[in-house]
Structure formats: C-alpha cells, structure tokens
Amino acid sequence: MTPSIRDYGDRALLVECGSTDEVLALAGAVREAGLPDVAEVVPGARTVLVTLTGAERQAPARVLLAGLLAGPDVRPGPAAEPAVAAVTIDVVYDGPDLPDLAARLQMSVGELVAAHTGTAWRVGFCGFSPGFAYLVGGDVRLSAVPRRAEPRPRVPTGSVALAGEFSGVYPRESPGGWQLIGRTDRVMWDVRRSQPALLAPGDRVRFRAAT
Amino acid sequence: MIALEVLRTGGPALLEDLGRPGLAHLGVTRSGAADRSAHTLANRLLANPDDLATVEITLGGFTARVRGGAVDIAVTGAESAAAVDGVPFGANAVQRVRAGQVIALGTPVRGLRSYLGVRGGFAADPVLGSRSFDTLSGLGPRPLRTGDVVPVGDPGPGFPQTDQAPVGPIPAGAVELRVIPGPRDEWMVDADALVRTRWAVSDRSDRVGVRLTGEPLARRWPARELPSEGALRGAIQVPPGGQPVILGPDHPVTGGYPVVGVVVDADTDLLAQLRPGQQVRLRWIRPRIAAGTPAGW
Numbered sequence: 001m002t003p004s005i006r007d008y009g010d011r012a013l014l015v016e017c018g019s020t021d022e023v024l025a026l027a028g029a030v031r032e033a034g035l036p037d038v039a040e041v042v043p044g045a046r047t048v049l050v051t052l053t054g055a056e057r058q059a060p061a062r063v064l065l066a067g068l069l070a071g072p073d074v075r076p077g078p079a080a081e082p083a084v085a086a087v088t089i090d091v092v093y094d095g096p097d098l099p100d101l102a103a104r105l106q107m108s109v110g111e112l113v114a115a116h117t118g119t120a121w122r123v124g125f126c127g128f129s130p131g132f133a134y135l136v137g138g139d140v141r142l143s144a145v146p147r148r149a150e151p152r153p154r155v156p157t158g159s160v161a162l163a164g165e166f167s168g169v170y171p172r173e174s175p176g177g178w179q180l181i182g183r184t185d186r187v188m189w190d191v192r193r194s195q196p197a198l199l200a201p202g203d204r205v206r207f208r209a210a211t
Numbered sequence: 212m213i214a215l216e217v218l219r220t221g222g223p224a225l226l227e228d229l230g231r232p233g234l235a236h237l238g239v240t241r242s243g244a245a246d247r248s249a250h251t252l253a254n255r256l257l258a259n260p261d262d263l264a265t266v267e268i269t270l271g272g273f274t275a276r277v278r279g280g281a282v283d284i285a286v287t288g289a290e291s292a293a294a295v296d297g298v299p300f301g302a303n304a305v306q307r308v309r310a311g312q313v314i315a316l317g318t319p320v321r322g323l324r325s326y327l328g329v330r331g332g333f334a335a336d337p338v339l340g341s342r343s344f345d346t347l348s349g350l351g352p353r354p355l356r357t358g359d360v361v362p363v364g365d366p367g368p369g370f371p372q373t374d375q376a377p378v379g380p381i382p383a384g385a386v387e388l389r390v391i392p393g394p395r396d397e398w399m400v401d402a403d404a405l406v407r408t409r410w411a412v413s414d415r416s417d418r419v420g421v422r423l424t425g426e427p428l429a430r431r432w433p434a435r436e437l438p439s440e441g442a443l444r445g446a447i448q449v450p451p452g453g454q455p456v457i458l459g460p461d462h463p464v465t466g467g468y469p470v471v472g473v474v475v476d477a478d479t480d481l482l483a484q485l486r487p488g489q490q491v492r493l494r495w496i497r498p499r500i501a502a503g504t505p506a507g508w
Contacts, residue, residue, distance in 0.1 A: 006394040007497075009473030012443055014394045027236075042235040042441030044465055049441030051235075055476045126238040127439055127465025130348050133238075134439065164436075191338055191350060197237040 005065055010055040013065055015048045020124040020136045023048055024202055026069070033068055037061040043125035043201055045134065086120050086204035089169065091160050093209055095180035097148070101162070105141060113209055115139035116181065121167055121205045126197065131171035131189025133199035138167055151177030158184045160207070213279040215329070217359040218313065221272015224355040226333055228264045231341035235441065235464045242345035245418055245460050245483030246324055249288035252376055253328030256285040256305050258369030263332025264342035266355065268325045274315040281309045282363055283330040283371060289322025289381060289484060304375035322381035322484040330371065331364040346418045347461040385490035388478045390447065392499040395437065395469035399449065400429040402471050406493050410455070414487035420448070420456040421482050423491060427453025428471065439465040445474035445482070457482055
C-alpha cells in the first residue's frame with residue numbers, strides 16, 4: 001500500500017508510514033533522491049515530514065514525492081548488515097521508577113534490566129530536544145510502557161527512560177513524563193564535538209549494566 | 212574594534228539570524244528571527260547578506276552606546292520611536308551613528324518585536340552554523356545583558372542603496388491568519404470551531420509558541436496519543452486542554468499533540484508581532500476533507 005501524503009501547511013508534506021522501519025527506509029530514500037525542492041526531511045514515529053524550499057514548490061513536490069513512493073526503493077528491505085558498530089551505553093540501573101515499573105510489567109527488576117540490555121535498540125528518530133534519540137526495536141516486553149501519570153518538572157541529565165515502544169536517554173535536564181529506570185554518564189549531546197549528537201537515526205545502541 | 216555596549220536591554224534582546232536549518236534529524240530546531248521579513252529588511256537596507264545577525268528586541272527598551280567608530284544601523288519590525296542621543300530617527304531606514312552616541316528604543320505601541328541591524332552584522336561566535344539564540348534548547352549566543360559589548364562585523368563591499376523602505380503598519384486590532392487544514396484535523400470533534408472562535412493571544416506566549424485562549428477545542432479521542440511527528444513553525448497544536456498553540460521559531464522538532472491546521476508560510480512573520488490580548492481569527496484557505504475520506508492526493 002502506498003503511504004499517504006498529506007499537506008502540512010503550504011510548505012511541507014507529511015507522509016504516513018506503517019512502522020519505524022518504513023519511516024527509516026522512506027526518509028533515506030527521500031534524502032537519496034535529492035529532490036530539488038526538499039529543504040529538510042524529519043522522521044517521526046510513524047511519519048516523515050518533508051519540508052520544502054518555498055510554498056510555491058508544494059504542488060510539484062507532491063507529484064515528485066508520490067512518484068518516489070510508488071517506486072521500489074522505499075520498502076524496508078531485509079535488515080542490512082549495519083555499517084557501523086553499535087554504540088554501547090553503560091547504565092546504572094537504579095532509576096526511581098524501576099521497581100514500580102517492573103511490578104507493573106509483571107517482571108522482577110533483574111528481568112527488566114536484562115530485557116533492556118539483552119536486545120540491541122535502533123534510533124528511530126530524534127526530536128524533543130537536541131540529541132534526544134527515540135530508540136525502538138528493543139525487547140517486546142518493553143514495547144508498551146505506560147508514561148507516568150504526572151510528568152516530572154525536572155529529569156536529571158543522563159536519565160535512561162522508557163515510554164510506549166521507545167527507550168531514550170535525556171541529553172540534559174528537562175521536564176519529562178517517561179519512566180526512569182537508570183542513569184548514564186555518557187554525553188548524548190555536546191555542541192563542541194564535531195558530531196554533537198551521539199546518536200542519529202538508524203544508529204544501533206546496546207545498553208550495558210555498569211558494575 | 213567597533214562594537215555596541217549594551218546599556219539597557221528592556222525586554223528580551225536576543226541575537227538572531229536565519230537560524231540553523233537542516234539539523235532537525237538531530238533534534239535541533241531551526242530557531243532564528245521570529246519575524247524573518249523584518250530581520251531580512253534590516254539587513255537589506257544595510258547592504259548586508261540576509262543571514263547576518265540582528266538583535267531581536269521584544270517590547271522595546273533596548274539602549275546601547277556605539278564604541279570604536281561610526282556605524283550604520285536600521286530598526287525594523289515594531290515601531291518603537293528609536294532615537295540617537297534623544298533625537299528620533301525613521302523606522303525602516305538607514306541611520307548613521309557616531310562613536311559615543313547612544314541608540315535607544317522606546318516601547319512599541321503596536322507589534323511586539325523590533326530588529327536592530329548594523330552594517331556588518333553582529334559578530335558573536337556561531338553555534339552549529341548560526342548566531343541565533345534558541346530559547347528552548349539554549350543553543351546559540353546567550354541573551355544580551357547590560358554591560359555586554361557586542362562586536363560589529365566587517366561591512367561587506369556593498370553600500371546601502373535604499374534610504375528607506377515603505378512597510379505597511381502592523382495591525383493593532385484583530386488579526387486574521389490564513390490556515391491550511393490538517394494534517395490531524397480529524398482528531399477534533401469539530402475542527403471548524405477553530406475558525407469560528409474569536410481567540411486572544413495569551414501572555415504566556417513566547418518564541419516557542421503563541422498560545423491562544425478561547426473556547427477549548429474538544430478532542431475526539433481523549434485518551435489516544437498521537438505518535439510523535441515532525442512539526443513546523445505555524446503549526447497549530449492542540450494539547451489535551453484544548454487551547455491551541457501556534458508554534459514559533461523555537462518549537463520542538465517533533466511533537467505528540469495533533470496539529471489541527473498550519474498557518475500559511477506568508478502569515479507566519481505576523482505571528483511574531485502579536486501582542487498579549489490581541490484578538491486573532493483563523494480562516495481556512497483550502498477546503499477541509501471530512502473525516503473518513505482518504506486524505507491522500
């Protein structure tokens with residue numbers, strides 16, 4: 001089924017996808033195609049937002065994008081061998097929400113930690129704040145984690161968290177509604193680095209319990 | 212070195228340029244001048260490239276002394292009775308200021324943000340390719356404070372050609388913004404309520420978003436969450452409380468609140484000039500596709 005394209009104002013187009021794999025495949029294909037009117041490609045959980053260079057480009061871009069979507073390059077292929085090794089993030093698993101969340105998911109704390117570390121995660125997209133990567137593809141037991149009823153006004157930098165189908169690490173102190181299961185010293189965002197963000201869409205991540 | 216010494220900031224005084232596009236995939240929003248046309252006009256009057264930094268001044272009050280040499284300046288956006296050594300000079304025009312003279316902005320009667328440009332631009336260190344201060348992430352040169360000495364860059368080869376630009380007045384009364392429906396208008400019980408309601412600008416508005424107060428928009432599925440998706444300046448998000456927020460230049464790159472419509476690109480600069488309490492009407496300029504109809508073109 002061809003993903004649908006919606007107008008997002010007069011200067012962007014929103015493409016709906018069925019899964020994060022489709023999002024990654026589509027975002028990559030749009031970038032590779034080098035369409036002249038495309039200013040930016042913003043992946044989301046189930047969408048790709050294509051921003052255009054000007055409002056007058058929306059009509060022609062819609063046609064070009066529809067053509068691209070009908071072609072063969074946007075189907076998520078079989079998982080290719082990753083070109084870059086996974087990033088390992090050491091975590092102290094002592095988050096304030098860990099015991100309650102484990103109980104809620106009917107696991108022991110040890111089982112929850114093992115589920116978080118046992119499977120490689122993948123960056124689906126970034127958003128919310130610089131360097132905040134939404135990680136997907138972890139253990140299926142962690143794929144429907146409820147958010148906190150009350151968000152915290154301040155989540156410490158380096159907090160390792162779960163919500164919905166995602167895991168993530170807060171790059172800096174901010175409000176947050178995710179379940180905090182641990183913390184890391186790994187610097188997720190440093191504007192002085194040549195690559196300021198540790199994680200970009202498509203990167204793989206393994207969490208490891210620090211001893 | 213030629214520089215401006217800040218004597219008083221008044222409201223927030225931020226360095227802004229055309230922002231840092233192209234980094235959304237890392238969670239970095241474009242940011243940049245909230246009223247791009249006013250910022251760009253200041254630069255063009257001064258024969259600067261469009262992307263040199265100006266000072267974005269909210270509700271006037273900014274006062275600075277020129278040091279080290281003469282400069283050419285221009286003040287655009289909200290008219291704020293700008294003066295040099297107490298002598299008013301024209302808005303949207305080039306003004307020469309000598310070393311030791313003091314530039315002062317009053318409080319605008321209409322509009323919210325003024326842009327002080329200088330020939331050569333303001334020369335702070337760029338962060339990720341831009342001198343814009345992003346109020347949400349804190350990226351960029353920090354807000355100006357009394358005592359700051361802000362260097363002026365070297366002027367380019369061009370000389371100001373136009374003395375003054377004719378610019379229409381910023382509306383003081385009710386403002387109408389043109390909106391394209393969707394993409395998530397079907398998340399509202401009655402999306403057309405957006406265009407029937409007389410909204411007012413909340414004083415909790417800022418560069419992240421213009422908050423509208425009025426009859427809350429009811430959501431069709433109160434417990435359902437929208438998977439996070441990319442967002443843009445001008446998008447009208449509806450949080451659970453039902454009070455719409457029109458996203459500004461410092462909006463988060465992705466968001467989970469449904470966007471009922473998006474202000475057309477040409478009207479987004481006007482968002483930067485809306486004052487708390489000002490009335491806003493929204494108008495669909497394309498037909499809404501009713502819920503249940505395939506939304507693709």
